[in-house]
Amino acid sequence: MSSPPFDEQIFVTRPLLPPLAEVVARLEQVWASRWLTNAGAQHEQLEAALRAHLGVPELALFNNGTIALMTAMRALDLSGSVVTTPFTFPATPHSLVWSRIEPIFCDIDPVTLTIDPVAIEAAIRPDTSAILGVHVYGVPCHVDAIQQIAGRHGLKVVYDGAHVFGTTINGRGIGTYGDITMYSFHATKLFHTAEGGALACQTPAMKASIDHLKNFGILNQEEVDVPGINGKMNELQAALGLAVLDHVSEEVTARRAIVDRYRARLDGVAGLTLMPRLPGVTESFQYFVIRIDREAFGRSRDEVQASMKEANVLTRKYFFPLCSDYPCYNRLDSARPQGLPVAHRAVQEVLCLPIYGTLSLDAVDRICDLLLGLRR
Numbered sequence: 001m002s003s004p005p006f007d008e009q010i011f012v013t014r015p016l017l018p019p020l021a022e023v024v025a026r027l028e029q030v031w032a033s034r035w036l037t038n039a040g041a042q043h044e045q046l047e048a049a050l051r052a053h054l055g056v057p058e059l060a061l062f063n064n065g066t067i068a069l070m071t072a073m074r075a076l077d078l079s080g081s082v083v084t085t086p087f088t089f090p091a092t093p094h095s096l097v098w099s100r101i102e103p104i105f106c107d108i109d110p111v112t113l114t115i116d117p118v119a120i121e122a123a124i125r126p127d128t129s130a131i132l133g134v135h136v137y138g139v140p141c142h143v144d145a146i147q148q149i150a151g152r153h154g155l156k157v158v159y160d161g162a163h164v165f166g167t168t169i170n171g172r173g174i175g176t177y178g179d180i181t182m183y184s185f186h187a188t189k190l191f192h193t194a195e196g197g198a199l200a201c202q203t204p205a206m207k208a209s210i211d212h213l214k215n216f217g218i219l220n221q222e223e224v225d226v227p228g229i230n231g232k233m234n235e236l237q238a239a240l241g242l243a244v245l246d247h248v249s250e251e252v253t254a255r256r257a258i259v260d261r262y263r264a265r266l267d268g269v270a271g272l273t274l275m276p277r278l279p280g281v282t283e284s285f286q287y288f289v290i291r292i293d294r295e296a297f298g299r300s301r302d303e304v305q306a307s308m309k310e311a312n313v314l315t316r317k318y319f320f321p322l323c324s325d326y327p328c329y330n331r332l333d334s335a336r337p338q339g340l341p342v343a344h345r346a347v348q349e350v351l352c353l354p355i356y357g358t359l360s361l362d363a364v365d366r367i368c369d370l371l372l373g374l375r376r
């Protein structure tokens, strides 16, 4: 190995931490109000600010993205089966199974790594009630094709948008596509509330239904009409979120410079493929993912990951393994590897490189030197 190792571990990501005094100032407001949860002042302020930031008509905050996604299935009254992608985080299919809905896994587009519209249409069954797409690493699904398929078959469309905070398509917030889009505000995400999430939807009636479900289905002090859940974001999370939101644009600027440097150094290298930049789509800068072709690069993704770890650079095999290979899903007909060749290849090739606002460009250069020095 020609490049020297880093003295300290470089993490894959680090959370955006606003100045502590700014968080404390907001917490003082919470203390003064003596109101800790249930649609308090911080919650209401964050919900309105994020609705504007994300360019969506309606938004409901949650205590995490997974509970939000589970609630989306109930709000749309989905049942039977839902066509989805295996190339995702476990929360995506789990959110279906918690409503006793069967995930039907279908293959992905080899370029965008998002669910393949041709495969969706072939996978639809008589009991299918929706399509659940994932905007992978900030690259949007084929939203127009998916909407057309949904229209032809009378299906709902849900998006797992955990990776697309702030992404727009031709100036339109990505959460305006489909019936419901979930956002995750986990600490590993660009914008975060330590743990948290949201559902974007298109109508006030749907927002009211989501708010009702996330508060146990309580109508009033004496009436509960549906088996809801506790999905509420509390005031401490919301206060942190407001402080983080004030610094999101600086974080985006820093990450944009990092992505530009990675691209300048790695684009066109034999054996490496970068995620596509699509016309009209703003990037989310949440992950920087490369794909490593073992033959052309001379090293497998796993070998690269191990060597980088020896040099104190942590990377992440994200996503790995495919959800369809988990023991809880691998007996489904749709989980058979023969039906998912593109996803099976992608899961062996993807590697997330470090990206966070405080990562210096010098460190990015050294990470690239290290990676390029591993070629055979």
Ligand SMILES: Cc1ncc(COP(=O)(O)O)c(C=O)c1O
Pocket: 064, 065, 066, 067, 088, 089, 091, 092, 134, 160, 162, 163, 183, 184, 185, 186, 196, 197
């Ligand atoms: C694609 C995807 N879906 C869902 C989730 C779950 O979100 P949360 O951690 O907010 O529950 C994640 C989290 O990393 C994710 O990456």
